[in-house]
Amino acid sequence: MTTKLIPLAIAMLIAGSASAQQVVKIGHVGPVSGPNSHLGKDNENAARMAIDELNAKGFTINGQKVTLQLVAEDDGSDPKQGTAVAQKLVDAKVKGVIGHLNSGTSVPASKIYNDAGIPQISPATTATQYTKQRFPGAFRVVANDAKLGGTLGKYAVDTLKAKNIAVIDDRTTYGQGVATEFVKGAKGPGVKIVGKEFTSATATDYTAILTSIRAKKPDLVFFGGMDSVGGPMLKQMKALGIDARFMGGDGICTEALGRLAGDAVGEGKVICAEAGGVTGAEQEKVMSDFRARFKQKTGIEVQLYAPYVYDAVMVMAAAMQKANSAEPAKYLPELKKIKYKGVTGDIAFDASGDINNGALTLYTFKGGKRSKMDVIR
Structure with a gap:
């Protein structure tokens, strides 16, 4: 009886260990407090939406089903708070970071991620300094300043x-x-x-x-x-x-x-x-579909950066799948050469981590509502 229990106990320990390894943590940072909280919450909602959709579809890496877990932090648009939560994410052993929103928090936090070897994709940082630092793991999915x-x-x-x-x-x-x-x-x-x-x-x-x-x-x-x-x-x-x-x-x-x-x-x-910005009937339909799904899930309209956050999560996940690994050192090379068609259009990065051929969308306001004028590149 004892000899039968020992292999069973070992099998249970192995199963438990395998289960623990199937959780991949992805960090998100944005200001969910302070004057920019409406934008930070918009970003966090989009990150959760992307993670939930990937998990619902049965996300796999190297043929193994994994559960993606969002670890969300608030930087309050404050550089000191931004570096503090960046270190917190490093200590939590996240495999990648989506954020930050403000350039003032993203730039100092990027050094912490770089030193820890953790890739960072910002959906909103536009300061040229962010990618001029030449950190190999720093990317952005929007055009710079x-x-x-x-x-x-x-x-x-x-x-x-x-x-x-x-x-x-x-x-x-x-x-x-x-x-x-x-x-x-x-x-x-x-x-x-x-x-x-x-x-x-x-x-x-x-x-x-x-x-x-x-x-x-x-x-x-x-x-x-x-x-x-x-x-x-x-x-x-x-x-x-x-x-x-x-x-x-x-x-x-x-x-x-x-x-x-x-x-x-x-x-x-x-x-x-x-x-950012999309052109063409097909891409416009993709973006409209995203906005409708976002409102259905969150109950609110897209504020600004949500589509770019969503794409940033999807790009990171795609790089992990291509590398057959969620380990930063292994999927980073795939991130550098990624070609991904997102809701915001085609995403690929140049040698600095800037988005290739980034678009801009011009808007004005009519009747108190934002009104699209043109998309230029």
Whole structure:
């Protein structure tokens, strides 16, 4: 009887060990508290949706069924909190990280992931510094600030015919970066940058800087920052009688901007760009289907980055399958050469980890709602 029990006990231990090995942890970081929480929750919801769908389909690696587990952390858009939760994910032995949202948290956290050998795919980080560090495991599925800001600067001059331009940024890594690139792109005969001002990501009163700008009679104001500041700023611009177009990057290019600005958002007054974008009837259908599924699952509309988060998870999972391993050192080479057709379009990375041929989608606001204008590359 004893001899029969011993093999049985060993078999049970082996089975238990195999079961434990079948859980693959993937980290996600975004600001689910603070002024950007609506965007952070949007991202986390999309990551959970992707993980749930993969598990429901019976996700396998090297022929073995595995369970993907999302380990979600909140960085509050704060760099110190961002590095703290990055270390927490490393200690939790995640096999990859999706995040962060803000450049200001993603850039310092990326060194921690790099030192631990953990791949990171950001769905929203646009600061050029992120990939300029040349960390082998750092990727992004959106265009960077050089393309985002530079393209908006060129559009402001060539298409909107702006001549007197004022620039404001929120002093964050993202805000300063996109504003700097905008100024580089806003070149042309008779074009003047009539004022450069700055605020903070947590400020609520912009009267002083807007009064200074009003005296310079700008026909366009560019803001480098997020919608939580951009919306109230538009209200104060209207109250001060500043009749100028308002332009910004993906940080203000959200459905929430219309709510935050109220009637100050105007009709066609705001021009913004979202990093990413799809063209063609087939791809438009894929994106529309994603948005419908997202709303059905979460009960809310996509805010901004959810499709890119979803694709980032799927790309990481695809690389693991191609490598027949969830170990970072083994699937990283597959991630570098991945070619994946996602809901946001074709995804492949260049040698720096930037997305190849990244698209931008231009939007304005009509009736308080975001309205697509064009997709450019």
